[in-house]
Amino acid sequence: MNRRTIGVLVGLAIADLLASLWIGQQAYTWMPPQASAESVLVDNLFSFMTTLGSFIFLGVMGTLLYAILFQRAAKYDASDGPNIEGNVKLEVVWTTIPILLVIWIATVSYQTYDRMSILGPMEPLPMGMATAEAAPTDRAASVTSPPIQVFARQWAWEFHYPEAGVRSTELHLPVNQRAQLVLSSEDVLHGFFVPAFRVKQDVVPGREINFEFTPIREGRYRLRDSEYSGTYFAANQTNVVVESSEDYQDWLAMAAARSPFPAENVAFEAFNQTDASAIGLGWKTVEPAPAPLVNFASSEEDTYE
Amino acid sequence: MSNATLEAVSPSLQPQPGAPDNWRRFFSFSTDHKVIGIQYIVTAFIFFLFGGLLAMVMRGELITPEADLVDRTVYNGLFTMHGTIMLFMWTFPMLNGLANYLVPLQIGARDMAFPRLNAAAFWMVPVFGVILTLSFFVPGGPSQSGWWAYPPVSLQNPTGNLINGQSLWLLAVALSGVSSIMGAVNIVTTIFRMRAPGMGWFKMPAFCWTVLSAQMIQLVGLPALTAGAVTLLLDLTVGTSFFNPELGGDPVLYQHFFWFYSHPAVYVIILPIFGVFSEIFPVYARKPLFGYRVVAVSSLIITGLSLIVWVHHMFASGTPGWMRMLFMFTTMAISVPTGIKVFAWVATIWGGKLRLNTAMLFALGGLSTFLFAGITGIMLASAPFDIHVNNTYFVVGHFHYVINGAVVMGFYAAIYHWFPKMTGRMYYEGLGKLHCALTFIGINLIFLPMHPLGLMGMPRRVASYDPEFAFWNVLASLGGFLLGVSTLPFILNMLSSWAQGKQAPDNPWRAIGLEWLVSSPPPHENFEQLPIVVSAPYGYGSDEPLVANDPAHKPTHDLTEGVSP
Numbered sequence: 001m002n003r004r005t006i007g008v009l010v011g012l013a014i015a016d017l018l019a020s021l022w023i024g025q026q027a028y029t030w031m032p033p034q035a036s037a038e039s040v041l042v043d044n045l046f047s048f049m050t051t052l053g054s055f056i057f058l059g060v061m062g063t064l065l066y067a068i069l070f071q072r073a074a075k076y077d078a079s080d081g082p083n084i085e086g087n088v089k090l091e092v093v094w095t096t097i098p099i100l101l102v103i104w105i106a107t108v109s110y111q112t113y114d115r116m117s118i119l120g121p122m123e124p125l126p127m128g129m130a131t132a133e134a135a136p137t138d139r140a141a142s143v144t145s146p147p148i149q150v151f152a153r154q155w156a157w158e159f160h161y162p163e164a165g166v167r168s169t170e171l172h173l174p175v176n177q178r179a180q181l182v183l184s185s186e187d188v189l190h191g192f193f194v195p196a197f198r199v200k201q202d203v204v205p206g207r208e209i210n211f212e213f214t215p216i217r218e219g220r221y222r223l224r225d226s227e228y229s230g231t232y233f234a235a236n237q238t239n240v241v242v243e244s245s246e247d248y249q250d251w252l253a254m255a256a257a258r259s260p261f262p263a264e265n266v267a268f269e270a271f272n273q274t275d276a277s278a279i280g281l282g283w284k285t286v287e288p289a290p291a292p293l294v295n296f297a298s299s300e301e302d303t304y305e
Numbered sequence: 306m307s308n309a310t311l312e313a314v315s316p317s318l319q320p321q322p323g324a325p326d327n328w329r330r331f332f333s334f335s336t337d338h339k340v341i342g343i344q345y346i347v348t349a350f351i352f353f354l355f356g357g358l359l360a361m362v363m364r365g366e367l368i369t370p371e372a373d374l375v376d377r378t379v380y381n382g383l384f385t386m387h388g389t390i391m392l393f394m395w396t397f398p399m400l401n402g403l404a405n406y407l408v409p410l411q412i413g414a415r416d417m418a419f420p421r422l423n424a425a426a427f428w429m430v431p432v433f434g435v436i437l438t439l440s441f442f443v444p445g446g447p448s449q450s451g452w453w454a455y456p457p458v459s460l461q462n463p464t465g466n467l468i469n470g471q472s473l474w475l476l477a478v479a480l481s482g483v484s485s486i487m488g489a490v491n492i493v494t495t496i497f498r499m500r501a502p503g504m505g506w507f508k509m510p511a512f513c514w515t516v517l518s519a520q521m522i523q524l525v526g527l528p529a530l531t532a533g534a535v536t537l538l539l540d541l542t543v544g545t546s547f548f549n550p551e552l553g554g555d556p557v558l559y560q561h562f563f564w565f566y567s568h569p570a571v572y573v574i575i576l577p578i579f580g581v582f583s584e585i586f587p588v589y590a591r592k593p594l595f596g597y598r599v600v601a602v603s604s605l606i607i608t609g610l611s612l613i614v615w616v617h618h619m620f621a622s623g624t625p626g627w628m629r630m631l632f633m634f635t636t637m638a639i640s641v642p643t644g645i646k647v648f649a650w651v652a653t654i655w656g657g658k659l660r661l662n663t664a665m666l667f668a669l670g671g672l673s674t675f676l677f678a679g680i681t682g683i684m685l686a687s688a689p690f691d692i693h694v695n696n697t698y699f700v701v702g703h704f705h706y707v708i709n710g711a712v713v714m715g716f717y718a719a720i721y722h723w724f725p726k727m728t729g730r731m732y733y734e735g736l737g738k739l740h741c742a743l744t745f746i747g748i749n750l751i752f753l754p755m756h757p758l759g760l761m762g763m764p765r766r767v768a769s770y771d772p773e774f775a776f777w778n779v780l781a782s783l784g785g786f787l788l789g790v791s792t793l794p795f796i797l798n799m800l801s802s803w804a805q806g807k808q809a810p811d812n813p814w815r816a817i818g819l820e821w822l823v824s825s826p827p828p829h830e831n832f833e834q835l836p837i838v839v840s841a842p843y844g845y846g847s848d849e850p851l852v853a854n855d856p857a858h859k860p861t862h863d864l865t866e867g868v869s870p
Binding site: 030031032041042045046049050053056057060061063064067068071072073077078079080081082083084085086087090091094095098099102103105106109110112113116118119187188189191193195196198199200201202204205206207209222224225226227228229230231232233234235237270274281282283284285286287 | 372375376377378379381382444445446449450451455457458461463464550551553555556557590591592593595596597598599621622623625626629630633634637638640641644645647648649651652654655656657658659660661669672673676677680681683684686687688689690692693695696697757760761762764765766767768769770771815841843844845846847
């Protein structure tokens with residue numbers, strides 16, 4: 001290779017790198033608002049992987065497009081290309097670099113997951129491998145709010161605050177405190193998913209799963225069922241409200257003072273409507289559980305971010 | 306190999322029912338691997354259209370946020386049957402068809418090792434296809450638990466009948482497993498025992514390497530799926546409690562059974578398509594496959610790694626942190642042999658003399674969508690990121706880029722490339738290129754918008770969604786309808802070309818390979834004399850001959866003449 005070729009290649013690599021860095025920054029804008037400490041970690045990881053991925057994608061596609069545009073056979077040229085069967089040096093390079101890249105990505109991912117600690121500190125690995133030090137330095141909240149019981153069922157979410165004696169279909173959490181949830185399901189698999197928090201956990205019937213994360217931004221966000229749970233799966237959604245500690249305490253006191261009433265429930269209402277109509281165009285379904293009796297209910301009319 | 310010569314019954318010249326010009330053989334219990342191959346491909350393609358139709362109804366539902374086109378139970382049945390049909394009725398049979406047609410021709414064998422087993426494996430496909438189709442008409446409708454059939458949802462049986470959509474589904478999947486095992490035994494045996502004289506492992510075409518690697522996965526993985534399906538069927542029908550938590554069962558155990566096979570299954574699907582790419586790029590770039598030996602061996606490495614990555618489907622399930630981390634590392638590792646292949650194809654194309662006809666364009670399209678899917682795949686391997694997008698449209702977009710991007714486009718590439726060999730006719734390039742353009746645009750228009758949707762937090766398998774997702778869903782639906790339209794020029798091209806296309810020469814692409822040394826279509830039992838292979842498979846740009854004899858014609862001094870009956 002002469003100097004000019006090397007210069008052009010280096011120039012192209014720099015252009016690829018700059019474009020990839022720019023795309024990596026755009027990655028943040030494709031995500032929902034950052035409402036938890038975990039979302040900051042996940043978005044950084046995603047931006048990092050988008051940068052690397054874009055670099056590879058643009059590099060390979062650029063090479064392919066150049067070949068497609070400029071290396072076509074002339075119409076009546078029936079000759080073969082050069083008889084190149086391989087190049088050991090090149091093959092070693094494109095095996096080694098991906099190995100290093102995936103080790104890099106996996107290490108960053110491991111650190112991210114460890115810092116999120118959504119299932120609590122990771123259990124030690126078998127075979128005597130030590131986990132990274134517990135108690136990550138930047139855990140956003142040292143304060144932990146008391147555990148909230150989360151009940152998933154076909155098709156409603158119900159949140160129980162045992163200390164305050166409150167039942168609600170809207171999840172309220174104090175900002176900047178480590179939220180502790182105990183997830184359980186009464187029938188089938190469900191998935192606890194709040195996109196703005198970037199956290200998700202399947203809810204498994206017959207198990208209680210301790211789940212934790214730290215909301216850092218006040219607002220109302222969407223909570224969705226993420227593990228397919230049957231007929232009204234798509235409607236099994238509710239809202240999460242993150243509010244200041246004072247507002248949270250006020251809300252608990254206000255809700256505790258109310259007497260229980262049946263909450264708004266999309267699945268239950270839709271089922272009763274279909275059942276009442278004479279012509280059913282669907283198939284027989286599992287009957288939804290009745291609307292939960294709660295002190296406070298979320299409304300599908302509420303706006304969220 | 307040498308024992309194959311012993312059964313070198315000279316292909317007789319008298320007319321026989323399997324003769325290449327007799328269309329009725331496609332509806333018979335033929336034991337000719339070429340007939341069975343085409344039977345598989347055509348049957349599978351009909352189910353592909355059926356599965357695609359279900360998807361278009363789903364895209365019709367999803368063009369608006371509300372559940373308004375079909376009832377929610379119907380939508381759930383649609384996505385369940387779409388996934389099931391596309392995997393068990395389209396992808397697996399289609400790939401078995403390609404392997405059936407090509408492997409004996411490419412390794413220089415007269416047929417498969419067990420021709421009757423081969424025919425029996427094929428004829429099971431329409432049987433379980435009919436069972437799946439009939440399940441639409443039983444009370445309660447077809448299975449509505451998704452193609453994973455996770456309990457306890459799959460154990461809920463609202464009609465209370467013994468014969469219901471779910472039990473028929475399980476029956477069909479179990480039969481599909483039996484058929485696949487029969488096919489795998491046959492193909493693996495054929496490749497091990499029936500290669501032509503002189504065809505050592507590193508003289509075997511890359512497609513056969515990938516088919517071998519894929520079919521070995523079937524032999525290892527399918528028993529786990531079958532065990533899962535049988536125990537689930539027992540839970541559903543006779544009330545055992547392997548997976549039912551109310552009676553002390555563990556639903557997460559089923560997920561391990563299911564993914565222990567169903568993750569490797571994606572490599573059963575993609576590996577032969579890698580093989581197609583490895584066959585097509587050298588022909589239309591006029592260059593040898595770059596790093597052929599490494600590309601060949603990397604298929605086996607993928608096979609090995611594919612068996613130890615299944616928990617990445619369960620990063621958000623009831624799995625402990627250490628398990629998520631362990632399987633994150635193994636999953637990352639599998640991208641290395643896959644990356645080697647991608648780089649090898651790019652190096653094969655680079656500096657060649659490219660001829661961009663339909664097969665090459667489809668292969669290039671498939672390679673580019675696979676590259677994109679590979680990159681989002683590495684992202685999904687990262688557990689903390691996967692926890693955000695797990696069970697969202699990001700995953701749906703990712704795997705459709707593989708399975709509709711790389712696999713379907715790779716299939717089309719293979720069909721256009723080997724169409725002259727299969728039918729003895731040439732196809733129409735213009736229609737082929739139109740088909741390619743519509744397919745490529747359709748795929749990107751439907752599946753690219755699914756990535757932003759998933760990042761925004763839209764779960765998969767929903768019949769209704771929040772209004773902020775509407776914009777990207779409208780685009781995706783338009784892409785879905787375009788994809789449906791894109792099959793029309795293909796069907797027109799295939800039917801009219803097969804009926805009245807130009808006669809194809811033996812080797813229209815000047816390709817190197819044993820299948821191109823015989824007539825188009827190849828005669829019954831393929832080779833007049835078994836080829837004696839003397840070179841590696843991709844000798845473009847070199848003058849070395851591939852074989853030492855002329856397999857299309859009887860030897861002038863036939864030494865085996867005396868032994869044949």
